[in-house]
Amino acid sequence: MLSKTPFRSGFVSIIGRPNVGKSTLLNRILGEKIVITSDKPQTTRNRIQGIHNLPGAQIVFIDTPGIHHARSRLNKFMVEEALSSIREVDLVMLLVEANRAPGDQEREIAGLLPSVNVPVFLVVNKIDLIDPDILAERLTAYAELFPFREVVPVSAETGENVERLVEVVRDTLPEGPVYFPDDILTDLPERFIVAEIVREKVFRLTRDEIPYSTAVEVDSFREREDGGLVSISATITVERDSQKGIIIGRKGAMLKQIGSEARLEIERLLDTKVFLELFVRVRRDWSENPNILKELGYR
Structure with missing residues:
Protein backbone atom coordinates (compact mmCIF):
# COMPACT_ATOMS: atom_id res chain seq x y z
CA MET A 1 0.00 0.00 0.00
CA LEU A 2 1.39 3.42 -1.00
CA SER A 3 2.13 5.76 1.87
CA LYS A 4 0.34 9.10 1.86
CA THR A 5 2.46 12.17 1.17
CA PRO A 6 2.87 13.99 4.50
CA PHE A 7 1.25 17.41 4.94
CA ARG A 8 3.86 20.07 5.64
CA SER A 9 3.25 23.29 7.52
CA GLY A 10 5.02 25.89 9.58
CA PHE A 11 5.83 29.49 10.34
CA VAL A 12 8.49 31.37 8.37
CA SER A 13 9.93 34.69 9.57
CA ILE A 14 11.18 37.21 7.00
CA ILE A 15 13.85 39.41 8.57
CA GLY A 16 16.29 42.02 7.34
CA ARG A 17 17.21 45.66 7.62
CA PRO A 18 14.59 48.30 6.73
CA ASN A 19 13.43 48.75 3.14
CA VAL A 20 14.88 45.57 1.62
CA GLY A 21 11.51 44.45 0.24
CA LYS A 22 10.10 42.14 2.92
CA SER A 23 6.54 43.37 2.53
CA THR A 24 6.75 43.38 -1.25
CA LEU A 25 7.98 39.78 -1.19
CA LEU A 26 5.14 38.65 1.06
CA ASN A 27 2.54 40.36 -1.13
CA ARG A 28 4.11 38.72 -4.20
CA ILE A 29 4.01 35.25 -2.63
CA LEU A 30 0.36 35.63 -1.61
CA GLY A 31 -0.69 37.15 -4.91
CA GLU A 32 -2.61 39.82 -2.98
CA LYS A 33 -1.64 42.97 -1.16
CA ILE A 34 -2.12 42.51 2.59
CA VAL A 35 0.94 44.46 3.74
CA ILE A 36 1.49 48.15 3.09
CA THR A 37 4.61 49.23 1.22
CA SER A 38 6.44 52.46 0.45
CA ASP A 39 9.88 53.62 -0.63
CA LYS A 40 10.53 54.88 2.91
CA PRO A 41 12.24 52.63 5.46
CA GLN A 42 10.46 51.42 8.60
CA THR A 43 7.04 51.33 6.97
CA THR A 44 6.15 48.03 8.66
CA ARG A 45 5.67 48.37 12.43
CA ASN A 46 3.95 45.13 13.47
CA ARG A 47 4.50 41.47 12.73
CA ILE A 48 2.05 40.52 10.01
CA GLN A 49 1.13 36.94 9.12
CA GLY A 50 0.35 35.95 5.55
CA ILE A 51 -1.08 32.48 4.95
CA HIS A 52 -0.04 30.66 1.77
CA ASN A 53 -1.78 27.39 0.92
CA LEU A 54 -0.28 24.86 -1.47
CA PRO A 55 -1.22 21.27 -2.37
CA GLY A 56 -0.13 19.33 0.69
CA ALA A 57 1.23 22.33 2.59
CA GLN A 58 0.40 25.53 4.45
CA ILE A 59 3.09 28.16 4.96
CA VAL A 60 2.53 31.04 7.36
CA PHE A 61 4.94 33.83 6.40
CA ILE A 62 5.63 36.53 8.99
CA ASP A 63 6.58 39.98 7.71
CA THR A 64 8.59 41.85 10.35
CA PRO A 65 9.77 45.42 10.91
CA GLY A 66 13.27 46.17 9.70
CA ILE A 67 16.06 45.52 12.20
CA HIS A 68 17.89 48.78 12.88
CA HIS A 69 19.49 50.82 15.67
CA ALA A 70 16.41 51.98 17.51
CA ARG A 71 16.21 55.19 19.53
CA SER A 72 12.55 55.93 20.20
CA ARG A 73 10.27 53.65 22.21
CA LEU A 74 8.26 53.00 19.05
CA ASN A 75 11.33 51.91 17.11
CA LYS A 76 12.51 49.71 19.97
CA PHE A 77 9.11 48.03 19.92
CA MET A 78 9.50 47.45 16.16
CA VAL A 79 12.94 45.86 16.49
CA GLU A 80 11.74 43.62 19.33
CA GLU A 81 8.84 42.51 17.12
CA ALA A 82 11.35 41.38 14.51
CA LEU A 83 13.79 39.74 16.90
CA SER A 84 11.11 37.86 18.83
CA SER A 85 9.83 36.35 15.59
CA ILE A 86 13.01 34.36 14.96
CA ARG A 87 12.54 32.55 18.28
CA GLU A 88 9.07 31.29 17.47
CA VAL A 89 9.19 29.90 13.93
CA ASP A 90 10.15 26.82 11.91
CA LEU A 91 12.33 28.62 9.37
CA VAL A 92 13.98 32.04 9.06
CA MET A 93 14.59 33.93 5.81
CA LEU A 94 17.18 36.71 5.90
CA LEU A 95 16.36 39.09 3.07
CA VAL A 96 19.16 41.23 1.61
CA GLU A 97 19.56 43.37 -1.51
CA ALA A 98 21.54 42.25 -4.54
CA ASN A 99 22.35 45.85 -5.44
CA ARG A 100 24.05 46.45 -2.09
CA ALA A 101 27.25 44.83 -0.85
CA PRO A 102 27.19 43.33 2.66
CA GLY A 103 27.58 46.11 5.22
CA ASP A 104 27.64 46.53 8.97
CA GLN A 105 23.86 46.15 9.29
CA GLU A 106 23.85 42.83 7.45
CA ARG A 107 26.79 41.56 9.51
CA GLU A 108 25.10 42.55 12.75
CA ILE A 109 21.91 40.73 11.78
CA ALA A 110 23.89 37.68 10.67
CA GLY A 111 25.55 37.78 14.09
CA LEU A 112 22.17 36.98 15.65
CA LEU A 113 21.70 33.82 13.61
CA PRO A 114 23.96 31.35 15.48
CA SER A 115 21.35 31.30 18.27
CA VAL A 116 18.62 30.26 15.82
CA ASN A 117 17.80 26.55 16.07
CA VAL A 118 15.88 26.26 12.79
CA PRO A 119 16.97 26.35 9.12
CA VAL A 120 18.00 29.79 7.88
CA PHE A 121 17.70 30.79 4.22
CA LEU A 122 19.48 33.69 2.56
CA VAL A 123 17.12 35.37 0.09
CA VAL A 124 18.84 37.89 -2.17
CA ASN A 125 16.25 40.33 -3.48
CA LYS A 126 16.26 42.88 -6.33
CA ILE A 127 18.22 40.72 -8.76
CA ASP A 128 16.47 42.62 -11.56
CA LEU A 129 18.55 45.69 -10.67
CA ILE A 130 22.01 44.19 -11.05
CA ASP A 131 24.31 42.72 -13.70
CA PRO A 132 24.54 38.87 -13.54
CA ASP A 133 28.33 38.92 -13.06
CA ILE A 134 28.06 41.28 -10.10
CA LEU A 135 25.19 39.19 -8.74
CA ALA A 136 27.42 36.13 -8.59
CA GLU A 137 29.97 38.09 -6.54
CA ARG A 138 27.26 39.38 -4.19
CA LEU A 139 25.83 35.90 -3.65
CA THR A 140 29.29 34.67 -2.67
CA ALA A 141 29.92 37.62 -0.34
CA TYR A 142 26.57 37.26 1.45
CA ALA A 143 26.87 33.48 1.71
CA GLU A 144 30.05 33.97 3.75
CA LEU A 145 28.11 35.71 6.53
CA PHE A 146 26.56 32.48 7.85
CA PRO A 147 26.21 28.79 6.87
CA PHE A 148 22.77 29.24 5.30
CA ARG A 149 20.71 26.14 4.49
CA GLU A 150 19.76 27.65 1.11
CA VAL A 151 20.73 30.72 -0.92
CA VAL A 152 17.93 31.86 -3.24
CA PRO A 153 18.14 34.94 -5.51
CA VAL A 154 14.76 36.54 -6.30
CA SER A 155 13.04 39.69 -7.47
CA ALA A 156 10.02 40.47 -5.32
CA GLU A 157 9.11 43.27 -7.71
CA THR A 158 8.96 41.14 -10.89
CA GLY A 159 8.32 37.74 -9.29
CA GLU A 160 11.44 36.15 -10.75
CA ASN A 161 12.38 32.95 -8.90
CA VAL A 162 9.79 33.57 -6.14
CA GLU A 163 7.94 30.36 -7.00
CA ARG A 164 11.16 28.37 -6.57
CA LEU A 165 11.74 30.03 -3.20
CA VAL A 166 8.29 28.94 -2.03
CA GLU A 167 8.93 25.38 -3.22
CA VAL A 168 12.23 25.17 -1.32
CA VAL A 169 10.58 26.54 1.81
CA ARG A 170 7.74 24.01 1.52
CA ASP A 171 10.15 21.11 1.14
CA THR A 172 12.13 22.23 4.20
CA LEU A 173 9.19 22.60 6.60
CA PRO A 174 8.31 19.71 8.92
CA GLU A 175 5.14 17.67 8.87
CA GLY A 176 2.40 19.57 10.61
CA PRO A 177 -1.28 20.47 10.87
CA VAL A 178 -3.43 22.98 9.01
CA TYR A 179 -3.17 26.07 11.21
CA PHE A 180 -5.70 28.28 9.40
CA PRO A 181 -8.70 27.82 7.09
CA ASP A 182 -7.62 27.59 3.46
CA ASP A 183 -9.78 30.54 2.36
CA ILE A 184 -8.02 33.33 4.28
CA LEU A 185 -4.80 35.21 3.47
CA THR A 186 -4.12 36.65 6.92
CA ASP A 187 -5.34 36.39 10.49
CA LEU A 188 -5.40 40.18 10.79
CA PRO A 189 -8.77 41.83 11.42
Missing part, protein backbone atom coordinates in the same frame (compact mmCIF):
# COMPACT_ATOMS: atom_id res chain seq x y z
CA GLU A 190 -10.16 44.09 8.70
CA ARG A 191 -9.93 47.10 11.01
CA PHE A 192 -6.16 46.65 11.30
CA ILE A 193 -5.70 46.40 7.52
CA VAL A 194 -7.89 49.48 6.95
CA ALA A 195 -5.79 51.49 9.43
CA GLU A 196 -2.62 50.32 7.70
CA ILE A 197 -3.96 51.37 4.28
CA VAL A 198 -4.61 54.89 5.57
CA ARG A 199 -1.13 54.99 7.11
CA GLU A 200 0.41 53.85 3.83
CA LYS A 201 -1.18 56.80 2.02
CA VAL A 202 0.34 59.14 4.62
CA PHE A 203 3.73 57.51 3.97
CA ARG A 204 3.39 57.89 0.22
CA LEU A 205 1.96 61.41 0.10
CA THR A 206 3.85 63.27 2.85
CA ARG A 207 7.52 63.97 3.39
CA ASP A 208 10.34 64.29 5.92
CA GLU A 209 9.40 63.23 9.45
CA ILE A 210 5.62 63.28 8.98
CA PRO A 211 5.10 59.54 8.18
CA TYR A 212 7.17 58.46 11.18
CA SER A 213 5.19 60.68 13.54
CA THR A 214 1.87 59.23 12.42
CA ALA A 215 -0.38 56.48 13.77
CA VAL A 216 -3.86 55.52 12.60
CA GLU A 217 -6.79 54.10 14.57
CA VAL A 218 -10.13 52.94 13.21
CA ASP A 219 -12.76 54.40 15.52
CA SER A 220 -15.84 52.82 13.93
CA PHE A 221 -16.52 50.21 11.25
CA ARG A 222 -20.18 49.76 10.44
CA GLU A 223 -21.94 47.87 7.69
CA ARG A 224 -25.34 49.01 6.52
CA GLU A 225 -28.10 46.50 7.11
CA ASP A 226 -28.80 46.28 3.37
CA GLY A 227 -25.13 45.44 2.75
CA GLY A 228 -24.73 48.30 0.31
CA LEU A 229 -22.10 50.38 2.10
CA VAL A 230 -19.46 50.19 4.82
CA SER A 231 -19.03 53.34 6.87
CA ILE A 232 -15.57 53.79 8.42
CA SER A 233 -14.26 56.51 10.72
CA ALA A 234 -10.53 56.72 11.46
CA THR A 235 -8.22 59.09 13.32
CA ILE A 236 -4.70 60.02 12.23
CA THR A 237 -2.53 60.85 15.25
CA VAL A 238 0.51 63.12 14.96
CA GLU A 239 2.90 64.58 17.52
CA ARG A 240 2.84 68.34 16.77
CA ASP A 241 0.43 71.02 15.57
CA SER A 242 2.64 71.73 12.55
CA GLN A 243 2.33 68.08 11.49
CA LYS A 244 -1.44 68.27 11.79
CA GLY A 245 -1.41 71.24 9.45
CA ILE A 246 0.61 69.33 6.88
CA ILE A 247 -1.66 66.27 7.06
CA ILE A 248 -4.75 68.43 6.56
CA GLY A 249 -3.12 70.57 3.87
CA ARG A 250 -4.27 73.80 2.28
CA LYS A 251 -8.07 73.93 2.47
CA GLY A 252 -8.04 70.26 3.47
CA ALA A 253 -6.48 69.13 0.16
CA MET A 254 -3.93 66.68 1.60
CA LEU A 255 -6.40 64.97 3.93
CA LYS A 256 -8.87 64.71 1.07
CA GLN A 257 -6.24 63.04 -1.16
CA ILE A 258 -5.21 60.63 1.61
CA GLY A 259 -8.86 59.70 2.15
CA SER A 260 -9.65 59.34 -1.54
CA GLU A 261 -6.71 57.02 -2.28
CA ALA A 262 -7.31 55.00 0.88
CA ARG A 263 -11.02 54.63 0.18
CA LEU A 264 -10.41 53.19 -3.30
CA GLU A 265 -8.03 50.58 -1.92
CA ILE A 266 -10.33 49.71 0.99
CA GLU A 267 -13.19 49.21 -1.48
CA ARG A 268 -11.04 46.73 -3.43
CA LEU A 269 -10.19 44.95 -0.18
CA LEU A 270 -13.78 44.71 1.06
CA ASP A 271 -15.37 44.40 -2.39
CA THR A 272 -18.04 46.95 -1.51
CA LYS A 273 -18.62 50.69 -1.52
CA VAL A 274 -17.05 52.55 1.40
CA PHE A 275 -17.69 55.87 3.10
CA LEU A 276 -14.42 56.88 4.79
CA GLU A 277 -14.21 59.77 7.24
CA LEU A 278 -10.79 60.88 8.52
CA PHE A 279 -9.89 63.05 11.51
CA VAL A 280 -6.49 64.37 12.66
CA ARG A 281 -5.46 64.90 16.28
CA VAL A 282 -2.28 65.87 18.10
CA ARG A 283 -0.92 63.73 20.95
CA ARG A 284 2.43 65.21 21.80
CA ASP A 285 5.42 62.85 21.61
CA TRP A 286 3.15 59.81 21.46
CA SER A 287 5.98 57.66 20.06
CA GLU A 288 7.83 58.02 23.40
CA ASN A 289 4.82 57.55 25.68
CA PRO A 290 4.43 53.90 26.77
CA ASN A 291 0.76 54.32 27.68
CA ILE A 292 -0.17 55.84 24.33
CA LEU A 293 1.93 53.27 22.46
CA LYS A 294 0.02 50.51 24.22
CA GLU A 295 -3.28 52.22 23.44
CA LEU A 296 -2.33 52.46 19.75
CA GLY A 297 -1.51 48.74 19.60
CA TYR A 298 2.27 48.88 19.96
CA ARG A 299 2.49 46.66 23.01
Whole structure:
Protein backbone atom coordinates (compact mmCIF):
# COMPACT_ATOMS: atom_id res chain seq x y z
CA MET A 1 0.00 0.00 0.00
CA LEU A 2 1.39 3.42 -1.00
CA SER A 3 2.13 5.76 1.87
CA LYS A 4 0.34 9.10 1.86
CA THR A 5 2.46 12.17 1.17
CA PRO A 6 2.87 13.99 4.50
CA PHE A 7 1.25 17.41 4.94
CA ARG A 8 3.86 20.07 5.64
CA SER A 9 3.25 23.29 7.52
CA GLY A 10 5.02 25.89 9.58
CA PHE A 11 5.83 29.49 10.34
CA VAL A 12 8.49 31.37 8.37
CA SER A 13 9.93 34.69 9.57
CA ILE A 14 11.18 37.21 7.00
CA ILE A 15 13.85 39.41 8.57
CA GLY A 16 16.29 42.02 7.34
CA ARG A 17 17.21 45.66 7.62
CA PRO A 18 14.59 48.30 6.73
CA ASN A 19 13.43 48.75 3.14
CA VAL A 20 14.88 45.57 1.62
CA GLY A 21 11.51 44.45 0.24
CA LYS A 22 10.10 42.14 2.92
CA SER A 23 6.54 43.37 2.53
CA THR A 24 6.75 43.38 -1.25
CA LEU A 25 7.98 39.78 -1.19
CA LEU A 26 5.14 38.65 1.06
CA ASN A 27 2.54 40.36 -1.13
CA ARG A 28 4.11 38.72 -4.20
CA ILE A 29 4.01 35.25 -2.63
CA LEU A 30 0.36 35.63 -1.61
CA GLY A 31 -0.69 37.15 -4.91
CA GLU A 32 -2.61 39.82 -2.98
CA LYS A 33 -1.64 42.97 -1.16
CA ILE A 34 -2.12 42.51 2.59
CA VAL A 35 0.94 44.46 3.74
CA ILE A 36 1.49 48.15 3.09
CA THR A 37 4.61 49.23 1.22
CA SER A 38 6.44 52.46 0.45
CA ASP A 39 9.88 53.62 -0.63
CA LYS A 40 10.53 54.88 2.91
CA PRO A 41 12.24 52.63 5.46
CA GLN A 42 10.46 51.42 8.60
CA THR A 43 7.04 51.33 6.97
CA THR A 44 6.15 48.03 8.66
CA ARG A 45 5.67 48.37 12.43
CA ASN A 46 3.95 45.13 13.47
CA ARG A 47 4.50 41.47 12.73
CA ILE A 48 2.05 40.52 10.01
CA GLN A 49 1.13 36.94 9.12
CA GLY A 50 0.35 35.95 5.55
CA ILE A 51 -1.08 32.48 4.95
CA HIS A 52 -0.04 30.66 1.77
CA ASN A 53 -1.78 27.39 0.92
CA LEU A 54 -0.28 24.86 -1.47
CA PRO A 55 -1.22 21.27 -2.37
CA GLY A 56 -0.13 19.33 0.69
CA ALA A 57 1.23 22.33 2.59
CA GLN A 58 0.40 25.53 4.45
CA ILE A 59 3.09 28.16 4.96
CA VAL A 60 2.53 31.04 7.36
CA PHE A 61 4.94 33.83 6.40
CA ILE A 62 5.63 36.53 8.99
CA ASP A 63 6.58 39.98 7.71
CA THR A 64 8.59 41.85 10.35
CA PRO A 65 9.77 45.42 10.91
CA GLY A 66 13.27 46.17 9.70
CA ILE A 67 16.06 45.52 12.20
CA HIS A 68 17.89 48.78 12.88
CA HIS A 69 19.49 50.82 15.67
CA ALA A 70 16.41 51.98 17.51
CA ARG A 71 16.21 55.19 19.53
CA SER A 72 12.55 55.93 20.20
CA ARG A 73 10.27 53.65 22.21
CA LEU A 74 8.26 53.00 19.05
CA ASN A 75 11.33 51.91 17.11
CA LYS A 76 12.51 49.71 19.97
CA PHE A 77 9.11 48.03 19.92
CA MET A 78 9.50 47.45 16.16
CA VAL A 79 12.94 45.86 16.49
CA GLU A 80 11.74 43.62 19.33
CA GLU A 81 8.84 42.51 17.12
CA ALA A 82 11.35 41.38 14.51
CA LEU A 83 13.79 39.74 16.90
CA SER A 84 11.11 37.86 18.83
CA SER A 85 9.83 36.35 15.59
CA ILE A 86 13.01 34.36 14.96
CA ARG A 87 12.54 32.55 18.28
CA GLU A 88 9.07 31.29 17.47
CA VAL A 89 9.19 29.90 13.93
CA ASP A 90 10.15 26.82 11.91
CA LEU A 91 12.33 28.62 9.37
CA VAL A 92 13.98 32.04 9.06
CA MET A 93 14.59 33.93 5.81
CA LEU A 94 17.18 36.71 5.90
CA LEU A 95 16.36 39.09 3.07
CA VAL A 96 19.16 41.23 1.61
CA GLU A 97 19.56 43.37 -1.51
CA ALA A 98 21.54 42.25 -4.54
CA ASN A 99 22.35 45.85 -5.44
CA ARG A 100 24.05 46.45 -2.09
CA ALA A 101 27.25 44.83 -0.85
CA PRO A 102 27.19 43.33 2.66
CA GLY A 103 27.58 46.11 5.22
CA ASP A 104 27.64 46.53 8.97
CA GLN A 105 23.86 46.15 9.29
CA GLU A 106 23.85 42.83 7.45
CA ARG A 107 26.79 41.56 9.51
CA GLU A 108 25.10 42.55 12.75
CA ILE A 109 21.91 40.73 11.78
CA ALA A 110 23.89 37.68 10.67
CA GLY A 111 25.55 37.78 14.09
CA LEU A 112 22.17 36.98 15.65
CA LEU A 113 21.70 33.82 13.61
CA PRO A 114 23.96 31.35 15.48
CA SER A 115 21.35 31.30 18.27
CA VAL A 116 18.62 30.26 15.82
CA ASN A 117 17.80 26.55 16.07
CA VAL A 118 15.88 26.26 12.79
CA PRO A 119 16.97 26.35 9.12
CA VAL A 120 18.00 29.79 7.88
CA PHE A 121 17.70 30.79 4.22
CA LEU A 122 19.48 33.69 2.56
CA VAL A 123 17.12 35.37 0.09
CA VAL A 124 18.84 37.89 -2.17
CA ASN A 125 16.25 40.33 -3.48
CA LYS A 126 16.26 42.88 -6.33
CA ILE A 127 18.22 40.72 -8.76
CA ASP A 128 16.47 42.62 -11.56
CA LEU A 129 18.55 45.69 -10.67
CA ILE A 130 22.01 44.19 -11.05
CA ASP A 131 24.31 42.72 -13.70
CA PRO A 132 24.54 38.87 -13.54
CA ASP A 133 28.33 38.92 -13.06
CA ILE A 134 28.06 41.28 -10.10
CA LEU A 135 25.19 39.19 -8.74
CA ALA A 136 27.42 36.13 -8.59
CA GLU A 137 29.97 38.09 -6.54
CA ARG A 138 27.26 39.38 -4.19
CA LEU A 139 25.83 35.90 -3.65
CA THR A 140 29.29 34.67 -2.67
CA ALA A 141 29.92 37.62 -0.34
CA TYR A 142 26.57 37.26 1.45
CA ALA A 143 26.87 33.48 1.71
CA GLU A 144 30.05 33.97 3.75
CA LEU A 145 28.11 35.71 6.53
CA PHE A 146 26.56 32.48 7.85
CA PRO A 147 26.21 28.79 6.87
CA PHE A 148 22.77 29.24 5.30
CA ARG A 149 20.71 26.14 4.49
CA GLU A 150 19.76 27.65 1.11
CA VAL A 151 20.73 30.72 -0.92
CA VAL A 152 17.93 31.86 -3.24
CA PRO A 153 18.14 34.94 -5.51
CA VAL A 154 14.76 36.54 -6.30
CA SER A 155 13.04 39.69 -7.47
CA ALA A 156 10.02 40.47 -5.32
CA GLU A 157 9.11 43.27 -7.71
CA THR A 158 8.96 41.14 -10.89
CA GLY A 159 8.32 37.74 -9.29
CA GLU A 160 11.44 36.15 -10.75
CA ASN A 161 12.38 32.95 -8.90
CA VAL A 162 9.79 33.57 -6.14
CA GLU A 163 7.94 30.36 -7.00
CA ARG A 164 11.16 28.37 -6.57
CA LEU A 165 11.74 30.03 -3.20
CA VAL A 166 8.29 28.94 -2.03
CA GLU A 167 8.93 25.38 -3.22
CA VAL A 168 12.23 25.17 -1.32
CA VAL A 169 10.58 26.54 1.81
CA ARG A 170 7.74 24.01 1.52
CA ASP A 171 10.15 21.11 1.14
CA THR A 172 12.13 22.23 4.20
CA LEU A 173 9.19 22.60 6.60
CA PRO A 174 8.31 19.71 8.92
CA GLU A 175 5.14 17.67 8.87
CA GLY A 176 2.40 19.57 10.61
CA PRO A 177 -1.28 20.47 10.87
CA VAL A 178 -3.43 22.98 9.01
CA TYR A 179 -3.17 26.07 11.21
CA PHE A 180 -5.70 28.28 9.40
CA PRO A 181 -8.70 27.82 7.09
CA ASP A 182 -7.62 27.59 3.46
CA ASP A 183 -9.78 30.54 2.36
CA ILE A 184 -8.02 33.33 4.28
CA LEU A 185 -4.80 35.21 3.47
CA THR A 186 -4.12 36.65 6.92
CA ASP A 187 -5.34 36.39 10.49
CA LEU A 188 -5.40 40.18 10.79
CA PRO A 189 -8.77 41.83 11.42
CA GLU A 190 -10.16 44.09 8.70
CA ARG A 191 -9.93 47.10 11.01
CA PHE A 192 -6.16 46.65 11.30
CA ILE A 193 -5.70 46.40 7.52
CA VAL A 194 -7.89 49.48 6.95
CA ALA A 195 -5.79 51.49 9.43
CA GLU A 196 -2.62 50.32 7.70
CA ILE A 197 -3.96 51.37 4.28
CA VAL A 198 -4.61 54.89 5.57
CA ARG A 199 -1.13 54.99 7.11
CA GLU A 200 0.41 53.85 3.83
CA LYS A 201 -1.18 56.80 2.02
CA VAL A 202 0.34 59.14 4.62
CA PHE A 203 3.73 57.51 3.97
CA ARG A 204 3.39 57.89 0.22
CA LEU A 205 1.96 61.41 0.10
CA THR A 206 3.85 63.27 2.85
CA ARG A 207 7.52 63.97 3.39
CA ASP A 208 10.34 64.29 5.92
CA GLU A 209 9.40 63.23 9.45
CA ILE A 210 5.62 63.28 8.98
CA PRO A 211 5.10 59.54 8.18
CA TYR A 212 7.17 58.46 11.18
CA SER A 213 5.19 60.68 13.54
CA THR A 214 1.87 59.23 12.42
CA ALA A 215 -0.38 56.48 13.77
CA VAL A 216 -3.86 55.52 12.60
CA GLU A 217 -6.79 54.10 14.57
CA VAL A 218 -10.13 52.94 13.21
CA ASP A 219 -12.76 54.40 15.52
CA SER A 220 -15.84 52.82 13.93
CA PHE A 221 -16.52 50.21 11.25
CA ARG A 222 -20.18 49.76 10.44
CA GLU A 223 -21.94 47.87 7.69
CA ARG A 224 -25.34 49.01 6.52
CA GLU A 225 -28.10 46.50 7.11
CA ASP A 226 -28.80 46.28 3.37
CA GLY A 227 -25.13 45.44 2.75
CA GLY A 228 -24.73 48.30 0.31
CA LEU A 229 -22.10 50.38 2.10
CA VAL A 230 -19.46 50.19 4.82
CA SER A 231 -19.03 53.34 6.87
CA ILE A 232 -15.57 53.79 8.42
CA SER A 233 -14.26 56.51 10.72
CA ALA A 234 -10.53 56.72 11.46
CA THR A 235 -8.22 59.09 13.32
CA ILE A 236 -4.70 60.02 12.23
CA THR A 237 -2.53 60.85 15.25
CA VAL A 238 0.51 63.12 14.96
CA GLU A 239 2.90 64.58 17.52
CA ARG A 240 2.84 68.34 16.77
CA ASP A 241 0.43 71.02 15.57
CA SER A 242 2.64 71.73 12.55
CA GLN A 243 2.33 68.08 11.49
CA LYS A 244 -1.44 68.27 11.79
CA GLY A 245 -1.41 71.24 9.45
CA ILE A 246 0.61 69.33 6.88
CA ILE A 247 -1.66 66.27 7.06
CA ILE A 248 -4.75 68.43 6.56
CA GLY A 249 -3.12 70.57 3.87
CA ARG A 250 -4.27 73.80 2.28
CA LYS A 251 -8.07 73.93 2.47
CA GLY A 252 -8.04 70.26 3.47
CA ALA A 253 -6.48 69.13 0.16
CA MET A 254 -3.93 66.68 1.60
CA LEU A 255 -6.40 64.97 3.93
CA LYS A 256 -8.87 64.71 1.07
CA GLN A 257 -6.24 63.04 -1.16
CA ILE A 258 -5.21 60.63 1.61
CA GLY A 259 -8.86 59.70 2.15
CA SER A 260 -9.65 59.34 -1.54
CA GLU A 261 -6.71 57.02 -2.28
CA ALA A 262 -7.31 55.00 0.88
CA ARG A 263 -11.02 54.63 0.18
CA LEU A 264 -10.41 53.19 -3.30
CA GLU A 265 -8.03 50.58 -1.92
CA ILE A 266 -10.33 49.71 0.99
CA GLU A 267 -13.19 49.21 -1.48
CA ARG A 268 -11.04 46.73 -3.43
CA LEU A 269 -10.19 44.95 -0.18
CA LEU A 270 -13.78 44.71 1.06
CA ASP A 271 -15.37 44.40 -2.39
CA THR A 272 -18.04 46.95 -1.51
CA LYS A 273 -18.62 50.69 -1.52
CA VAL A 274 -17.05 52.55 1.40
CA PHE A 275 -17.69 55.87 3.10
CA LEU A 276 -14.42 56.88 4.79
CA GLU A 277 -14.21 59.77 7.24
CA LEU A 278 -10.79 60.88 8.52
CA PHE A 279 -9.89 63.05 11.51
CA VAL A 280 -6.49 64.37 12.66
CA ARG A 281 -5.46 64.90 16.28
CA VAL A 282 -2.28 65.87 18.10
CA ARG A 283 -0.92 63.73 20.95
CA ARG A 284 2.43 65.21 21.80
CA ASP A 285 5.42 62.85 21.61
CA TRP A 286 3.15 59.81 21.46
CA SER A 287 5.98 57.66 20.06
CA GLU A 288 7.83 58.02 23.40
CA ASN A 289 4.82 57.55 25.68
CA PRO A 290 4.43 53.90 26.77
CA ASN A 291 0.76 54.32 27.68
CA ILE A 292 -0.17 55.84 24.33
CA LEU A 293 1.93 53.27 22.46
CA LYS A 294 0.02 50.51 24.22
CA GLU A 295 -3.28 52.22 23.44
CA LEU A 296 -2.33 52.46 19.75
CA GLY A 297 -1.51 48.74 19.60
CA TYR A 298 2.27 48.88 19.96
CA ARG A 299 2.49 46.66 23.01
